[in-house]
Amino acid sequence: MGVIYVLITISIIVAVMFFIAFVIAVKRGQYDDSYTPSVRMLFDDEVVEPSPKKNKS
Amino acid sequence: MKEQHCFHCGDTSKVYINFDKKQFCCNGCKTVYEILNQNNLSKYYTIESSPGKNPEKIKNNYSYLDNKSVIDSLLEFEDDSIQMVTLYIPHIHCSSCIWVLENLNKLNVNIVTSQVNFSKKSVRITYKKEFITLQEVVVLLCSIGYDPYISLDDSKKSTSKKDYSLLFKLVTAGFAFGNVMFLSFPEYFEIDEFWLNMYKPFFRQIMLIFSLPVVFYASQDYFLAAYKGLKHKIVNIDVPIALGILILFTRSVYEIITDTGQGFLDSLCGLVFFLLLGKFFQQKTYDFLSFERDYKSYFPIAITKLVDGEEVAEPVHKVKKGDRLLIRNEELLPVDAILIKGEGYIDYSFVTGEANPVRKKSGELLFAGGKQTKGAIEVEVSKSMSQSYLTQLWSNDVFSINKQEKLETITNAISKYFTLIILLISIITAIYWFVVDKNSVINSVSAVLIVACPCALALSAPFTLGNVLRLLGKQKMYFKNAMVVELLPKITTVVFDKTGTLTQREESDIIYKGTQLTEEELIGVKQTLRASNHPLSRILYDHLKIDAEKKTLINFKEIIGKGIQATINDINYKIGSAVFVGATAGNINETNVYISINETVKGKYVFKNQYRKGVISVFEKLAANYKLVVLSGDNDGERKYLEKMLPKQTALKFNQKPVDKLNYIKNLQEKNEQVLMVGDGLNDSGALAQSDVGIVIAENVNVFSPACDAIIDASKLKKIPELLAIGKQTKNIIITSFILSFLYNIVGLSFAVTGQLSPIIAAILMPLSSISVVVFVTVLSNSMIRKYLR
Numbered sequence: 001m002g003v004i005y006v007l008i009t010i011s012i013i014v015a016v017m018f019f020i021a022f023v024i025a026v027k028r029g030q031y032d033d034s035y036t037p038s039v040r041m042l043f044d045d046e047v048v049e050p051s052p053k054k055n056k057s
Numbered sequence: 058m059k060e061q062h063c064f065h066c067g068d069t070s071k072v073y074i075n076f077d078k079k080q081f082c083c084n085g086c087k088t089v090y091e092i093l094n095q096n097n098l099s100k101y102y103t104i105e106s107s108p109g110k111n112p113e114k115i116k117n118n119y120s121y122l123d124n125k126s127v128i129d130s131l132l133e134f135e136d137d138s139i140q141m142v143t144l145y146i147p148h149i150h151c152s153s154c155i156w157v158l159e160n161l162n163k164l165n166v167n168i169v170t171s172q173v174n175f176s177k178k179s180v181r182i183t184y185k186k187e188f189i190t191l192q193e194v195v196v197l198l199c200s201i202g203y204d205p206y207i208s209l210d211d212s213k214k215s216t217s218k219k220d221y222s223l224l225f226k227l228v229t230a231g232f233a234f235g236n237v238m239f240l241s242f243p244e245y246f247e248i249d250e251f252w253l254n255m256y257k258p259f260f261r262q263i264m265l266i267f268s269l270p271v272v273f274y275a276s277q278d279y280f281l282a283a284y285k286g287l288k289h290k291i292v293n294i295d296v297p298i299a300l301g302i303l304i305l306f307t308r309s310v311y312e313i314i315t316d317t318g319q320g321f322l323d324s325l326c327g328l329v330f331f332l333l334l335g336k337f338f339q340q341k342t343y344d345f346l347s348f349e350r351d352y353k354s355y356f357p358i359a360i361t362k363l364v365d366g367e368e369v370a371e372p373v374h375k376v377k378k379g380d381r382l383l384i385r386n387e388e389l390l391p392v393d394a395i396l397i398k399g400e401g402y403i404d405y406s407f408v409t410g411e412a413n414p415v416r417k418k419s420g421e422l423l424f425a426g427g428k429q430t431k432g433a434i435e436v437e438v439s440k441s442m443s444q445s446y447l448t449q450l451w452s453n454d455v456f457s458i459n460k461q462e463k464l465e466t467i468t469n470a471i472s473k474y475f476t477l478i479i480l481l482i483s484i485i486t487a488i489y490w491f492v493v494d495k496n497s498v499i500n501s502v503s504a505v506l507i508v509a510c511p512c513a514l515a516l517s518a519p520f521t522l523g524n525v526l527r528l529l530g531k532q533k534m535y536f537k538n539a540m541v542v543e544l545l546p547k548i549t550t551v552v553f554d555k556t557g558t559l560t561q562r563e564e565s566d567i568i569y570k571g572t573q574l575t576e577e578e579l580i581g582v583k584q585t586l587r588a589s590n591h592p593l594s595r596i597l598y599d600h601l602k603i604d605a606e607k608k609t610l611i612n613f614k615e616i617i618g619k620g621i622q623a624t625i626n627d628i629n630y631k632i633g634s635a636v637f638v639g640a641t642a643g644n645i646n647e648t649n650v651y652i653s654i655n656e657t658v659k660g661k662y663v664f665k666n667q668y669r670k671g672v673i674s675v676f677e678k679l680a681a682n683y684k685l686v687v688l689s690g691d692n693d694g695e696r697k698y699l700e701k702m703l704p705k706q707t708a709l710k711f712n713q714k715p716v717d718k719l720n721y722i723k724n725l726q727e728k729n730e731q732v733l734m735v736g737d738g739l740n741d742s743g744a745l746a747q748s749d750v751g752i753v754i755a756e757n758v759n760v761f762s763p764a765c766d767a768i769i770d771a772s773k774l775k776k777i778p779e780l781l782a783i784g785k786q787t788k789n790i791i792i793t794s795f796i797l798s799f800l801y802n803i804v805g806l807s808f809a810v811t812g813q814l815s816p817i818i819a820a821i822l823m824p825l826s827s828i829s830v831v832v833f834v835t836v837l838s839n840s841m842i843r844k845y846l847r
Contacts, residue, residue: 004256008263012236019232026221036175039152040159043104 065090066202067107089201093157096164101157108153110202119199121359121370122192130358130372131191131207133181139169140186144205146198149178158203165189165197209356209373209391223340227333230275233267234326238820240264241323245817261313261320268322272306276329278336294472294515297479298332301510308503321507324819328512331827335519339539341526346768348537352426352448352739356391360384363435373442380438384429392425392438393445399434403427426739466543467791468518472511479509486810497812504814508805513798513826518543518791521834525787528842533770534780541766544750545784550730551679551777552722552744555689555699557737558754558774561667567600571652571660578628578654585623585630588613593650594621594632597662620651629655671775673702678778680704684730688713688721690740719743735777739763752777779845786845790837794830801826 025031062069063082073080074087077094081087089109093101101108121127134141148154154173158180161171167189171182180203184194198205240260243253276299283299286292302325309320347354362371363381373391376382381397384390390403401417405427414430417423423436425445442448483505490498522539529536536542553559574582579601586598613623620633631638631653638653640661648664679685685707687699693711700709710721722732722744734741734748737755742763745751751765754774769776805822808814 005259008259012263015232015236019228022228023225026224031221033174033176036155036173039155039175040173042152043156043159 062107064102065107065109067109085202092164092201098157098160098163101153104153104156105151108151108157110148119192119195120368121357121361122195123190124359124370124372126375127359127370127372128191135186138185138187139183140191141181141183142191142194143179143181144195144198144207145177145179146203146205147178148203149173149175149180154203157201161197164201165193168194207358208354209358210353223333223337226275226278227330227337230271230326230330230333233271233275234323234330237264237267237323237326240267241319241816241820244319245820257319258316264320264322265310265313268306268309268326271326271329272302275333276302279332291469292473292476293469294475294511297472297476297509297511298515301507301512302329304503304506305510308507319816321816321819323816324507324823327820327824328510331512331824332515335516335523335831339519339523339526341523341530341536341538343530343535346535348765348768352742355389355426355739356442357389360388360391376438377441378438382436382438383433384436385433386429386431389428390423390425390436391445392442393440394423394425394436394438396421396423397435397437399432401429401434402431404430466518466540467788468515471795472514475511475514479506482509482806482810489810490812501809501812501814504809504812505806507819508809508814508822509802511798511802512823513801513830514795516827517794517798517830517834520831521787521791521794521838524835524838525783525842528839528846529780529783532773532776532842532846534767534773534776535769536767537765541750542784542787544731544766545733545781546788547731548683548733548750548781548784550684550686550725551733551735551781552686552688552725552748554718554734554736554738554741554744555687555695556691558735558741559668559672559687561669561756561771567597568663569660570663571658574652574654574659578659581625581628581630581654582632582652584625585613585621585632588623589615589621593648593664596664597650600662631656635661668702669771669774675775675777676703676707679781680706683781684708686710686721686725688718688744690714690718715740715743719747722747733781735774736763736765776846783841783845786841787838790834790841793837794834797833798826798830801830 061073061080063073063086064079065081065086068082073082074084075081076087076090079090081090086109090099090102093099128140132140132142146158149158155175158173159171161182162168167185169183169185171180173180182194195205195207240263243260244257279295279299279302282293282295286296305321305325305328309322309325312318312320356373359370359372360376361383362369362376363383368383371380376392382390382392382394396417396419398419401419401421401423402414403417403423404414405424415427422439425442425448440446483502486505487498487502490501519539522542525542526536526539583598583601586594586601611624613621615621616633616637620631620637622629622631622633624630632650635641635649635651638651638658639656640651640653640658650662650664652659652661676685685704686709687703687707688710690713691711693709696709696711699707703709710717713721718741722734725732726747726749732748733750733752734744735752735754736742736745737753741751741753742765745753745763745765750767752767752769753763753765754771755768756771769780801822805814805819805826808818808822
């Protein structure tokens with residue numbers, strides 16, 4: 001059962017690593033703008049061809 | 058049939074321009090479409106329909122953007138080949154905007170990247186400085202309808218970063234809370250199992266390590282606040298909290314070191330986590346709003362200076378006394394100056410609240426903040442910006458006072474008594490156990506202080522207020538912080554500004570009095586008006602809903618300060634003041650435009666400021682409980698109308714300068730009135746700062762608003778009585794939830810005084826009380842807002 005020392009230590013190290021990763025992410029400004037990236041990822045990169053006209057509302 | 062809309066901006070128009078099988082309301086919109094289409098950016102129109110903005114004719118001259126020191130003050134970053142700038146663009150409103158602005162490099166290859174921050178409505182552009190200048194970038198943005206708004210405020214170059222310290226503290230506490238809970242789980246069941254008993258000390262030591270950052274980092278705000286409070290001899294809510302944390306920690310450390318128990322580290326971490334969560338929830342910020350604006354946000358960053366007849370762009374803060382400046386049409390005068398050349402038609406509505414432009418002759422003094430509305434003028438600076446009449450208002454003390462420091466929050470008011478009672482109970486407990494069993498004195502007294510730690514109490518107010526702020530924000534009522542909501546129930550007097558607040562800024566109610574004009578005459582009048590740039594002419598021109606083809610005017614003359622005249626088809630039209638057309642002048646305080654045709658006076662147009670919808674009902678609702686005042690910078694031409702319209706007891710004050718408004722409110726406060734000021738412009742900023750709660754009414758919440766406590770969309774003006782009622786109800790909800798959390802404390806105390814508080818009871822009671830209080834206040838405040846605002 002001595003392995004429990006190892007397991008708990010590893011689990012805590014992993015947890016602390018995630019914690020540090022989060023802090024770094026916040027400090028680098030990844031949470032400064034939480035809206036724009038969600039829209040940006042929906043844009044396609046393709047070259048626009050003359051496409052059929054979209055209906056106006 | 059479907060209604061027709063402009064393909065670009067979505068506006069309706071009488072006449073459409075057909076181009077590329079699409080309809081456009083004007084040439085401007087068509088041009089933007091052409092630019093985007095040529096550059097393969099027509100996808101702009103498929104992401105959202107009609108995303109564009111009608112590009113106004115380039116009204117701003119960006120020539121100042123080639124001045125080195127102006128550019129330097131705007132740039133965020135610069136190296137040998139590139140420059141980076143962040144521009145604020147109020148028009149950003151949809152995903153098409155993001156798309157087109159992030160594809161600027163397709164419009165001009167010299168733009169390296171552009172990145173939009175949607176919530177701040179800004180775009181950060183990096184461009185090659187050898188091939189394109191900042192001015193060209195800005196003009197490019199304007200050409201596709203995205204005019205950046207550049208003001209003196211931008212020149213500070215401060216890229217203020219968000220303060221994340223509270224988030225870090227919250228995350229630290231949450232992280233520790235989870236892990237400590239996890240590690241103390243075996244102990245909750247008190248299993249006397251061999252293996253578990255063997256690891257107990259190991260688990261406990263890890264828990265202790267986890268709780269160290271919670272006590273020494275995450276909860277430092279509470280210790281600081283408690284210390285500050287005690288220094289000022291105030292027992293605020295932080296005192297019992299800090300005491301609780303301290304006792305929890307020392308007792309846990311003692312138990313773990315002496316191996317007598319597991320301590321209360323799980324409750325400790327949970328407590329700090331929930332408290333910080335409450336704080337975090339209360340801190341609602343709106344990226345796109347600024348509650349701290351002063352005159353700098355309105356002023357241009359640079360101005361055209363005349364040096365030996367040459368036009369030179371000069372940063373505003375470098376303008377000195379004696380400089381010659383050129384102020385173009387629609388430009389704002391940033392300094393006090395003397396008019397030298399040209400006709401001044403200065404619109405002071407922003408500074409004084411006067412609705413109509415003032416005519417100035419050469420040699421007269423012009424005050425900073427006025428906007429020239431007709432043609433270009435030349436002025437000589439009489440005072441530099443920092444000494445001008447307008448900016449001096451900002452040196453008034455009220456702008457440096459922090460309103461919140463005066464406020465005693467409900468929580469702190471109650472915690473005074475709360476702390477006293479707790480201390481009393483622990484003393485009684487100590488005496489009792491001293492008599493009965495000396496060994497358990499420390500045990501039970503520390504238990505009392507642990508249980509009494511007012512977690513649920515401290516959470517009630519932040520969660521209620523935070524929730525109310527959020528819900529009001531959804532209704533386009535944006536509050537600076539939770540304190541403002543707490544101040545609302547104390548209000549006794551409501552003061553309104555007139556121009557821009559009760560009235561709409563642009564539209565005026567126009568009534569025609571006199572002989573009915575024939576259609577031909579109306580067309581003639583409209584054609585005559587078309588040629589004039591006078592603001593009243595423009596309003597009247599828009600008001601006359603009649604199609605007038607463009608015809609050549611013969612003998613058109615504009616006589617400044619009097620009126621205009623023209624001849625069409627041998628009919629002589631004269632439009633202007635009473636003297637000009639030869640009519641007898643009526644009430645001089647009314648704004649009248651007289652019409653005469655072939656030298657016979659036909660009648661006059663009377664301009665009334667148009668009042669916003671619901672103004673009367675707002676006053677009627679408020680009249681029962683509040684004293685009402687209308688403070689106006691305008692003349693008293695509408696006194697009679699207002700007296701008739703508003704409840705009898707409403708006090709009306711006219712011709713109030715910004716300082717008069719400030720002093721008026723100060724006077725009210727000296728009579729122990731708590732004042733709510735509702736205003737809109739710079740002219741109210743002194744009054745807004747002086748009042749207990751200053752609310753700004755904004756047509757467009759994204760653009761201008763002076764420093765204040767809350768910004769409300771203009772359409773919500775009618776909800777002000779409800780807003781005050783919400784303030785009162787919120788207070789009631791907080792008090793009810795206090796009672797609930799007291800009940801929890803009593804239950805906990807009954808365990809503590811009898812010496813039965815085990816770690817597991819503390820670990821259950823603490824989160825249970827906190828969560829149930831949070832749920833309670835959230836449900837109540839949600840239903841309250843629904844009741845008032847729907």
